[in-house]
Amino acid sequence: MPDFAIGESDFVLDGRPLQIISGALHYFRMHPDCWADRIEKARLMGLNTIETYVPWNLHSPRPGVFDTSGMLDLGRFLREVQSAGLYAIVRPGPYICAELDNGGLPAWLFRDGSAGVRRYEPAFMSAVTQYLRDVLEIVRPLQIDQGGPVLLVQVENEYGAFGNDQTYLKAIAEVIRNAGTTVPLVTVDQPTDAMLAAGGLDGVLRTASFGSRVTTRLETLRKHQPTGPLMCMEFWDGWFDYWGGRHHTTSASDAAAELDALLAAGASVNIYMFHGGTNFGLSSGANDKGVYRPTITSYDYDAPLDEAGNPTEKFHAFREVISRYAPVPDTVPASKPAAPEFTVALSDPVALLQGSGGTWSEHQEPPTLDDLDVRLAIFRTELRHGGPAMLTFGEVRDRVQVFLDGAPVGVLERERHERAIMLPHTRGRLELVVEDQGRVNYGPRIGESKGLIGPVRVGTEELTGWTACGIDLDRVPQLWHCAGPTPSALGIGPTAWRATFETDGESDLFLRTDAWGKGIAWINGFCLGRYWRRGPQETLYVPAPLLEQGTNTLVVLELDLLESPTATFTGSARLGFTDL
Template identity: 40%
Template sequence: MLELKKDGIFINGEKTLLISGAFHYFRTLPEMWEDRLKKIAACGFNTVETYVPWNLHEKQEGKFDFKGILDLEKFVQLAEEVGLYVILRPTPYICSEWENGGLPPWLFKYEGIHLRTMDPVYIEKINRYYDTILPKMEKYLITKGGPIIAMQIENEYGSYGNDKNYLEFLERAMTSRGINVPLFTSDGPTDNMLSGGTLPHIWKTINYGSRTEEAFEVLEKYQKDLPKMVMEFWIGWFDHWGHEHITREPESVVEEFEVMLKNDISVNFYMFHGGTNFGFMAGANYDGKHKADVTSYDYDALLTEAGDITKKYEMIKELLKKYEKKVKKHKNHKFYEIENSKKKNYGTVQFTERTELFKNIKNLGKKYISSTVKTMEDLDQDYGFILYETNILGNYINKKLTLEEVRDRAMIYLDGKYLGVIDRNNNQEIFLTIEGKGKLSILVENLGRINYGPKMKDKKGITDHVRLENQILFNWEITTIPLNNLEKLSFLNLEKIDENNPSFYRGTFIVKEIGDTFIDFEKWSKGVVYINGFNIGRYWENGPQKRLYLPKELLKIGENEIIIFELHKFGHYLNLFEESKLG
């Protein structure tokens, strides 16, 4: 078992540092898990850490999913077989640049719900979730002979709130369900964060990227008699669409890590392997403007998005050899022989078939009639797009259109003619002229719910009303378009090309030898890519990411299908390259 003492961490009576790598199973296909876990072990680490995303495991309320990429038990079992201990973070909120911070968007359909506090509805939903997931994990605790050595009760709570009753509830929710390994919190190393986010008797860990001595001077005021641990050592960073690609020099990571090793500080590298925000699961930040995260979660980690070894990896591995005696390994641990995956250049994919979104609405979504606009959450929609349409009677000459509020990006059409974009950040001005009758269509894209901070209750679609000047428009047809199943689309040979008419384009390419590849979207504007029916994620000409990672596990020998849902500009073809291009 794991014991926390003033002079250190002990596993089965033996003193050790925890040298852990963050690796999220839900950001990497299950066929890759063993490879990534072996690379963590081969680097000299003894532990793997992962979050658990509530919004994937309970995507629809009351319906739980633990299959495929969500097979958490398989992941934990593999970690043990490879020879790694497991730190599990099954908290309701995970942040992690993940859509809505891991909270299911269906929570928002409960009017007036308050998140991350003792709101009775919120607490009821957590109890049901924990009744399902914690019994699955209980048998893998180290106290039962398994690899799970510690669990988190809340994540960076001091950056959000200060409800100690809520933290105590989460502690009881775990212990009453048989969780008897050390529990912990993790917060930034500031007084306000540690004051709000911790409990006196719970192990306090901290998250940061540099200035180790300063960070632990602050923690020392709140915890003196338990071992020191950095639960998130930020060795890189994440990217937002429209902003620069961020990296961190390996030398600065190694220098900071050695300070921790010399001072007997345990550490979890965030991230060891970042992976990919597949589908619509990338989150967003808010600092006065909504900043959507890119599809890649490479994070400039020790392994690339494709799982390849980096200079940072090699330098950390070499440093750990000096301190090997401080890091006791799991009985199954080995220094595995590892290698990078094979990469392939599959050349150019031509697109010869097309079908328009607006001609396929019945095949893609569900229509509702409402006197007022409704959000996605009001209509039990989680991700994708939502279409609002209304007929306006009368004469309106050059009247300003206002969406109050749009979340996140709306394409505006009048009688089928594209007029422009209104997004939540820039709120561009569009004026309508209607003489007698006009049909207004508004296609809204969810770019990712905010995953951090006080603006997290981030409903999607149009959240209040639409108006011309001061006149609110009523009587809407609303169609939810989650884009989770494209099987009913009927493609035609590509003949005409018109911009700003959202459309699906279909192409195929032949694979003779399977390998990882990267989809270059240089000629395209904005949209989503599907490979053999699997949603790879979003692309956007705004950058910085210029290519999407396509894992070999999604390919097959022979013909492979690629469907592009493009909002603005047909790019004619795509290239599949051997190299990534993140910025």
């Protein structure tokens, strides 16, 4: 079996120095039938290694579950990496950030408030231990000393930016080792003295995350890692986008120059991202550093491969740089042809405010979305006052639409720190549509609950006697099978629409969303993700493997207002303005 180790100044494979030239590919952000294509393109750019995070929350949506089907088949992904002749790096967290909902930590873990967050605490450690055992049962036989591709396993993730609990870090490393991990372990932190000290472990290789000022960053890392190879575990070659912001891009030539400096210094590198992919479903997270900013559905990241897997200017610039330090295949991948363009009518509206989509339950006070175990819910109560009054909330996480007797009153958003709205009258049916727009994935607000936090009041009086309907979003594409369509010409409030269209099942599609309001879309029952007129993203990516040769079904859940019940497919991605 191959022998891989950490040497005095290099990674050493079978007695020879190995400079790791890796790229990040997240298996959970790609359709599994696209994995081989993206991995092969990584090889053609000159990479010798593929890195991936492992998302605990996606594998374990409920306690006691560890799902490895479909897009979550980590074992299949690692075997495909090996089949392409590449090595692998696995970063299981348990916290991964990655702009993923809750940083990859499952929301159910914090539901009763008993578990700590990323610290040595019994409830948290018990759950983490089981999770890591589940992951490493897959990884263990795929380590390089077992004949597999895995070179390195990471302990936690940028922990120095969060805490300094060395007992916790040591315990995580011990769990990983006790689960049969024999390859070297690493940590990663941003290259500051404080973060490298707090997030590192003696006896575990420290690596860093940065995208510029290579010489200075490596000098800082070397102070904290006196021997062993230098590695940038996250070489940031782009950035992610948030709703209402611009589409982030970076200079291909500047990024290539920084990559050249890294490789010239003899450092190993993991390009974050090589291919970003897509936050399918409701997997995207959010940041809150004083202002809540939910992440968009696309995770294009301005990477060497775009969201649909086409090589970009960065692909060619990076490939040229890598060719100075390692063999690069002669073949250069071509871009796909433009996607088909067509328009179909949306029809058969089902209005969720009229009771479709979930089960109603009674509560004295509004439960949180966590209590209902949903991401979207309708709350209803009767007002018996009379004149105008102010409706107030303790805190809104993350968006509330207010209706009186079925008529819209307004919207409150966490992003704008809104907690109050005037009601024109206070007699009749009050309905609140409450939406979780993505859990914070970085910083001290990880693990917080969602929904209406604190009391709901009209004037000074707290409202009680509520009924709640948690919307099972997985069931939305089947609404027409369990309830007759409820005509709603204006589509007031959350309304589901559907359409059918024909394809050859061989081409990707790009669904235009900029003419709609805010909502979620599905193709053939698969959740493509969120859309929002706020942008910057104006299309949803539809991978060809989701499509059937012949008839396909599109379902749209519009939360605001659909100006025109029409779906348009366009020839390429539209990710928005690069400046505001």
